Amino acid sequence: MAQTQTNPVAWETLLDLAAYDGPRHVRLELAVRDAVATGRLPSGAALPPSRLLAASLGVSRWVVTEVYGRLTAEGILDARTGSATRVAASVAITAPRPDPAPAAPLRRPRFDLAPGVPDLRHAPRALWLRAMTETLAETPDAELFRLDPDVPAARAAVAAYLTRSRFARADADAVLVTHGATDGMRRVARTLRLLGHTALLVEDPSWARMRQVAATEGLASVPVRVDEHGVDVAALVAASTRTGARAALVTPAHQFPVGAALSPERREGLLEWARACDGVVIEDDYDAEFRYDRRPIGALQGMAPDRIVLAGSLSKTASPALGLGWLVLPPWLQGTVRDAGGPAPSTLDQLALARFLTTGGLDRHLRAARTRYRRRREALLDALGRMLPDCRVSGLAAGLHVVLDLPPGVRAVDVVRKAERHDVGLTDIRRYRVSPDAPAAERLVLGYGDLADPLVDEAVRLLAAVVREQAPAVHLR
Known part of the structure; x- marks a missing residue:
């Protein structure tokens, strides 16, 4: 029943x-x-x-x-x-019992310009359901009794996918399936702490969650500035010399939130630093799958698999709800990292991931998603050009966000607060600064991943109206 x-x-x-x-x-x-x-x-x-x-x-x-x-x-x-x-329906409850408050429903703004959120309306439900259904139907009975969280088929599928799509140098032994990039970062940070590391070089600004996880494992963040060419490697080397830090967390494919790709010269310089100081680079492969003006560049890991940990997930490509990701580890870290974490994803989830990758489910989803995001990005840039022509927009034709420079005299924090009244979700770039009180340009990080296409123009119109309230003399349309 x-x-x-x-x-x-x-x-x-x-x-x-x-x-x-x-x-x-x-x-x-x-x-x-x-x-x-x-x-x-x-x-x-x-x-x-x-x-x-x-x-x-x-x-x-x-x-x-x-x-x-x-x-x-x-x-x-x-x-x-x-x-x-x-x-009986009318029976009275005479004894006291807990009356838990109902959980607040998950709600995002109608005009959702927050970064880091994929298009949840187009999550690959049918493709994932097919992978899970076929997994349940075809998995041998003995596999359903598997107590060991290590699923070789999943590790092999991830290795093959990254080898062909990201030019990674990986075999199944190098892969660890995780609950996502954050889980992977936790495992690596815990291992580094056990190996004697106390500090982590991080991009400034950068995604806060990853460095917060590292901090909970005992690694202090050492900020390194970022510009239009990615992380400043000269500044990174200087910070490493000053602090003794020999581990760095970087996003070379598409830096968040600045939106730059690490230049070839800086890629070489970063690897030279890692070799010279016996260091390790944690490559967060953030937004690597979404490049609209040319083919994505290969993973940094392919240039130095002995010095780089490659971390990725399905959170931005498919949905955070799947709770699946991976690490590609250098040989000298593999055993320690595997022993350093908590429970791995379930056997069925890992087998479904393997099928999702090997049958082309993720490939088909990404092809459709790239087309959809490219068009939405173009629509957003067109609307910004028409309604906020004096505001500079920066960032590669990639990923799920752009950066908007506000006019002189307009504070990002005020725009974010006032936009909430119109149900517009915005983010001040200071939110991602390692040192939030340091001087910074007034900029917004505009995400378009979860913004419905018919709402793009209206979202920008409302944003322009808020900016006009703060700076009436600015040239707006």
Whole structure:
């Protein structure tokens, strides 16, 4: 029988007869009364048939029918021919019980310009459902008893996918399937701390969650500035010399939030630093799949697999709800990182990931997503050009966001706050600064991943109106 909110099935409710004195039918009656009074048997709940309850309690069927009859006569239970015996709808709960507040519904702004969110309306539901359904249908029975979280098929599928799509140098032994990039960062940070590292060189500005996770594992963040060519490697080397930090977290494919790709010269310089100081680079492959003006550049890991940890996930490409990602580890880190984390994704999730990758499910989803994001980005830039022509827009033709420079005299924090009144979600770039109080240009990070196409013009019109309130003399349309 299906359980619903209005008519729950309560066959598994525990009735402890040993807690009461007297004959069995008296003890059962007291147990049922207590379960009803405390709300463990809620109004409308269906009790098990008398034969089943008698068998589970080890009593005669007469004991159960006698109790059901008495409580029905009192109006506590409701018994109808052809229907289950239920707790009466009008029964009162006499004993106090917790009344948890309902969870607030997850809601995003109607005009959602927050970065880092993919198009949730086009999450690959059907493709993932097919992968999971086929996995359940075809997985041998013995695999369903797997206690070891290591699923070789998943590691091999991830290695093959990254080799062909990101020019990574990886085999199955180098791959660790994780619950996402954050989980991967936690495992790596914990390992580095065990190996004696105390600091982590991080881009400034950068995605805060990754460095926060590192901080919880004991790695202090050392900020390194970023410009239009990516992380400043000369500044990184200087910070490493000053602090002794030999681990760096970077986003070379598409720096968040500045929107730059690490230049070839700086790529070489970063690897030279890692080799010279016996260091390690954690490559967050953020937004690598979404490049619209040319083919994506290869992963940095392919240039130095002995010095680089490649971290990726399905969070931005598919959906954060899948909770799946991966690490590609240098040989000297593989064993330690595998032992440093918590539970791995379930066997079924990993097998579904393997099928999703090997049958082309992710490839098909990405092809459609790139087309959709490219058009949406073009529409956003067109609207910004028409309605905020004096505001500079920067960032590669890639990823799911752009950066908007505000006019002189306009503060990003004020624009963000006032835009909330119009149900427009905006983000001040200071949110991603390692040192938020340091001087910074007034800029907004505009995400378009989850912005519905028909709302692009209206979102920019509302944004322009808010900017106009702050700077009436600015050239706006």
